[in-house]
Amino acid sequence: MPAHTETLERLGLRSPIIQAPMAGGGDTAALVAAVNEAGGFGFVGAAYLGPAQIAERARDIRARTALPFGINLFAPLPEPAPSPVTKEALARVAPFFAELGLPAPTAPAYPGDAFAAQMPALLDSGAAAFSVTFGLPPAEAVEAAKARGLRVIGTATTVAEAVALERAGVDAVVAQGSEAGGHRGSFLGDPAENLVGTMALVPQVADAVRVPVIASGGIMDGRGVAAALALGAVAVQFGTVFLTSDEAGAPDAHKQAILDASEDQTRITHAFSGRPARGILNRFMERVEDPDADAAVLPFPLQNALTRPLRTAAAQQGRAEFLSLWSGQGLRMAKRRPAAEIVADLLRDSQAVIRRLSVGAGG
Ligand SMILES: Cc1cc2nc3c(=O)[nH]c(=O)nc-3n(C[C@H](O)[C@H](O)[C@H](O)COP(=O)(O)O)c2cc1C
Structure with a gap:
């Protein structure tokens, strides 16, 4: 089995296509299920959901697909002054x-920090992956998730953040470039200075950590997937491309x-x-x-x-x-269509690009 496929399997992924968590309503159960059934891996952004809502969303997804999905939370944050x-x-x-x-x-x-109440609901939800942004996952959460067989993923916007996440025990790091739509995951230093583009960030993170790297930010099509894999990523996490899908819950005006x-x-x-x-x-x-x-x-x-x-x-x-x-910088490539079509195109077109480049390299 090729090393890339083996790494994906270890992470519980069937392909390099991950639908980003999009807290605030973009990532409906219908979107997660459609992405899964088409060969990708869907995430729920549960940062603004309470424990009962997390349980309900997970039930809704499980009623639509038997395939594994992930849940994402914001790391615990101190009360602001x-x-x-x-x-x-x-x-x-x-x-x-x-x-x-x-x-x-x-x-x-x-409103108080929601993480402590959300985490037990996440663990009971049947999710196969737990991802976190805005910080490090607490040690107890990493331990509890791993004990239940969940993969743990953290978000980094710099090499230092990726290294800190690896030390905290994550199974993979999302390298979020500055093109990305939505919130910056930054948690070390000044977020205004952590604006490193995906093209520069992914290979530097891949060089610095041993865990697999997931590229995120401004990637919208098969060309972008092939490029991310060439830069050392094992998979890509897409937000904006799925936000205009029929199943996404974003308001029509958005x-x-x-x-x-x-x-x-x-x-x-x-x-x-x-x-x-x-x-x-x-x-x-x-x-x-x-x-x-x-x-x-x-x-x-x-x-x-x-x-x-x-x-x-x-x-x-x-x-x-x-x-x-919220939108990434690749927005001109967005189209309104079913999520299954997006996943199918990403899978087919990335393979076509990789084949074309390999043939070219062979003369
Ligand atoms: C509407 C929207 C909401 C998002 N919410 C979350 C979130 O809750 N948790 C998270 O880790 N990332 C979130 N992100 C960031 C994505 O994980 C990802 O890094 C980003 O969408 C990648 O860039 P792209 O939009 O250009 O594909 C969000 C992105 C968007 C567009």
Whole structure:
């Protein structure tokens, strides 16, 4: 058996195609099941789900597919210090609340860290993999997951983070390049300085750790898969390409914004959650992080709690200018179609590219 296939099998993967966890509703049970049945591996982003919701989502997936799936959480985060700009943050978003007919925003309370309650539900869910972003998985969680036969995966945006994750005992590292849509997984140093592109990050991480590397960020088609494998990755984790699939739960206004935008229209922003994330530039981002105005963004997860009612109302009203339009930089390659077609194309086209390049190399 080729070494690549053996590594995939050890990770419980049938192919190099992984559908990224997309907390916030993008990764429905229908999407995970469709990806699985087509030959990929689906993830649930459960960071915003409570234990009962995790159990329910897992049941829903198991009713649709017998194939293995993963669950992703945010690593435990310390409570942020009280913000000196709470008044300014409320004032900055208040006009948008009014525009959507919502009551004026109030200072959000710290919701507490969810990880400790989520982890037991994850362990009981029947998931085959546990992945984490924003930090290291706690030692007890790694031990408990492995004892149940789950593969443990961590997210790194630098070599130092990848090495720290390997030391923490993960079975694989997601190397998340700066092209990636959604939140940056950074947890060491200043996230604003951890903006290393996928092309540069993947081989440097592959050189630095012994565990398998999963490339993520800006990869949208078979060419990208072949390139990631050439750089030393064993698999690819895709977000944006699945976000415009029929099964994805993103609001229609979000899907349409991805289909309409071009590669230069995404930015890294703190405006929606207080943590850096890549999304398509819109009016909310421009105003909340106006470079000519004083800082007015609360730390994560307070800003996330502050903007949630606005984002919910904007989704209901189809108002893309107030949505967190998470997207990677490969968005011009996104298409609206069934997830099974996306997986089939990724598998077929990556093989075709690899064959073409091998024939070329052979003369
Ligand atoms: C809408 C959206 C939500 C995301 N949520 C999560 C998440 O909950 N956990 C996580 O580890 N990564 C999350 N990510 C990041 C993905 O795991 C992945 O790194 C990224 O999508 C790869 O870049 P691409 O979008 O260009 O494919 C999210 C990405 C998107 C687009």
